[in-house]
Amino acid sequence: MRAQYDKEHFRKHSLPTPFYPRMAELSQDSSWHCWKGYLSADYFENVELEYFAIRNACSVMDLSPMSKYRIRGQDAEAFFDRMVTRDMSKLKPGRVGYSVWCNDQGKVVDDGTIFRFGEHDYRLCAYERQYEWLMISSAGFDVDITDETEGVAALSVQGPTSFAVLSKMGLSGIETLKPFGIVHFPYHGGKLMVSRTGFTGDLGYELWVGGSKALTLWDELFEAGKHYGIRAIGTHALDIARIEAGFIQAGDDFTPANHTIRKDHDRSPFELGLGWLVHLDKPNFTGRRALIREKEKGSRYRLVKLDIDGNKPAHASYIFHGRKKVAGVVTSAVWSPTCKQNIAFASLEVAIDDPLNDLWAEIYYQRELQWNRVWQRCRVHDEPFWSPPRRRATPPGLF
Amino acid sequence: MNKYDAIVIGAGHNGLTNAAYLAKSGLNVLIVERNPYIGGATVSRELYEGWTYTNCSYVSSLLRPEIYRDLNLARYGLQVVPFGGGATLTQSGDYLGSYTNHEVKRREFARHSLHDADAYERFSTDVMRYCRFIRPFLLRTPADPTSFKPKDLSELFFLGKNLYELGEEELYEFIRFFTMSVAEFLDQYFESELVKAALSGSGLIGTALGPYSPGTAYVLLHHYMGDIDGNVGAWGFARGGMGSLAKALAGALQEHGGELRTDAPVAQIRVRNGRTKGVVLESGEEIDAPIVVSNLDAKRTFLKIMDQKDLPDEVVERAQNFKIKGSSGKLNIALDGLPEFPQFPVGCPLIKGDLHITENFEQLERAYDDWKNGTWSKWPYVDMMIPTLTDPTMAPPGKHMMSVFVQYCPAKLADGDWTPDKREAFGQTVIDAIATFSPNFKDLILHTEVRTPHEIEAEVGLTAGNIFQGDLSFDQLMFNRPFPGYAQYRGPVKGMYMCGSTTHPGGGVMAAPGANAAREILADLGRENITPEDFGDD
Known part of the structure; x- marks a missing residue:
């Protein structure tokens, strides 16, 4: 399979997504970064306001650069069941499941969401590009795999008024859509798919359309949302929300196994706190044997959520045991504007049954170009830092 | 004065590196070079007025940065400038480009698969x-x-x-x-x-x-x-041609008091009672030194400039069997302007890199078949570059220099020795192949230097024109390079050493063999090691 680029593709490093014309109008500083070859906004106007759109009103983020693959065929369920760690027979048509998949060494290749449209029809959304991995994994299975990254445009609509906005848009029946459910609507001669999914830990949806309908969708959505505080957001605001929600990010909190050059820099699902996604009772899946061995022998690392004293985010801080022995390092850190907590994820080199009661972060921070250092006590937090009831309420409230 | 602490034979980049370190350590060092110019195969000469040719080796990546820094090569004019781009052209008018930007490179691959x-x-x-x-x-x-x-x-x-x-x-x-x-x-x-x-x-x-x-x-x-x-x-151009590298090393050598003599071909390494005594030049002049370091390949060192009677039989036999096959030639072409490659869109940066014209294994294997049959490849593998698109010093403004590495080209032809006519026919084969992709290429040619393994051996002194001073096959790597038992830079005669890329870690203009040999020599002399340690990747 070849991608449909012509020789001229080199003229811009990052390509515009279908929503780019609207986003470019909103971007105050033209602050973009490259997300897998596409222009993605860091922010549009103000990170703080955009963050509060997620937690207070309705935020809209362009998800189009996400790697998207369509998997169809008689063996589609069996194929996924074999590739990912989760029991896929439990994922019914019309539902979405989050999972990870591993290599034969039981190390995480990537994480992503699997949308089951029909009996034999799925979409996989992944952080990394997975076409080759899907090819390798599908040997012997009757499945057809296509890359839909270019053709499908997607918006993440998240926040307490997101349901109200979608209702106002006329998406009737959406009130019965449960978390991780999928519903389809006819849309201007095409189709609009809505899933109740997201990366914010809040009430929210993801909207998926063909690229040609993207601008219509954007316009209708913003028109519907104008009295509901709708606001376009960039990835900086999302990053705060996803840490609050306890969601790890490939590339930040772990390096996908196919990209680790150095020994022991990869991570197993257990080491990422994703043991709940590993169904060892399945007869066979890639990495199963190694994961059983790890379960017996113990893991090398442990990813923890930390609540840290003080108000200085512990970016890239070392975490110490008893202020003496290095126990690990912070992978993501942020001040939580909603919880008013100093929160972080850290990867610790500790046995699973080690006590985690004397952890300290050594935090460097800068004031007027001068560096200061503080020690702050850390407490391990088992639950997401933020998980409001509205996240699961069905039907959801209007705000 | 006719007596030195050490003599290094061959002012290629490894000989110069070795001599520079010995001089830096305080030894009284002489480096002798048979050509009237230094550099060996890291050489730049003006063969057409206004054009600098980078006659043999043409790009740099492997040069150890530790040596670059330690010997202050920047002070002596060395600058390695990375180049972007590169492409493999196909007969159908398409190509696979290698862009420096990760995402563009990925899309380019995706265009094909x-x-x-x-x-x-x-x-x-x-x-x-x-x-x-x-x-x-x-x-x-x-x-x-x-x-x-x-x-x-x-x-x-x-x-x-x-x-x-x-x-x-x-x-x-x-x-x-x-x-x-x-x-x-x-x-x-x-x-x-x-x-x-x-x-x-x-x-x-x-x-x-x-x-x-x-x-x-x-x-x-x-x-x-x-x-x-x-x-x-990543690979880059040495600004001013690869000769800048040799010049910079010579600068470092002279800073530390080392002496350099060109036009001084060595006839033999003198040995008495199992000890090195010095060298005798082809002119008959004898120069004494207790240490002699050969920067020549193992075959040439042991079979040409040493008396076999001075050597263990095993070494003579190993040298005879040393694998050092000639496989490549080189065209250096002065151009009156920039050749057009119409398959590239206007403004495409790929032309600044290395261009190739073999689009599948079949072509490459057939090209190799020609070599096995004792002739040059009818459709050769070329590694062709236009350094003047990156380096403004190599030709007058608007004019260009093209460096074309060509493979395969045998050291010995099936129908007898290389002759000037055969050399020209080889060059023409390459020019015709390039012209298939570039309609104005032939019209732009002002002068061409064609080098077959025959010229490379005759002028540079690399046996069979082998650019690595010995095949990089597993049996000739690490502790087996050049021979088992002689991989630690010491020769079979006391006081005699090897420092060329015939030794570990091999060719590619690394300067590592020269520095490694210096470390062993200094150790034997009980002197402090002054050669640099690896920066270390972690």
């Missing part, structure tokens, strides 16, 4: 793992695996530790890798013939083997393990 675009990530990760393994060994003397000396044991331990660091799975792969062909290696990742052909060039350059020949996978790694400013795998 979506699968290969993703596979390239896995390929790069694996190759980088191997590079990380091998790089720390470049500035180390290979361990003698049969020795129980503490130094050898500690080197073997270092090797073991690094192998362990690869991890269990990778260790299996790595061991397979050394004896694989580049085609088999690439087949593990890619499906597109064009992608595979484009990536295989690094496994063939300078090597008298085809894409399906075992051992070529390592040659690929050899060309990936260098870096420019930490950017592993």
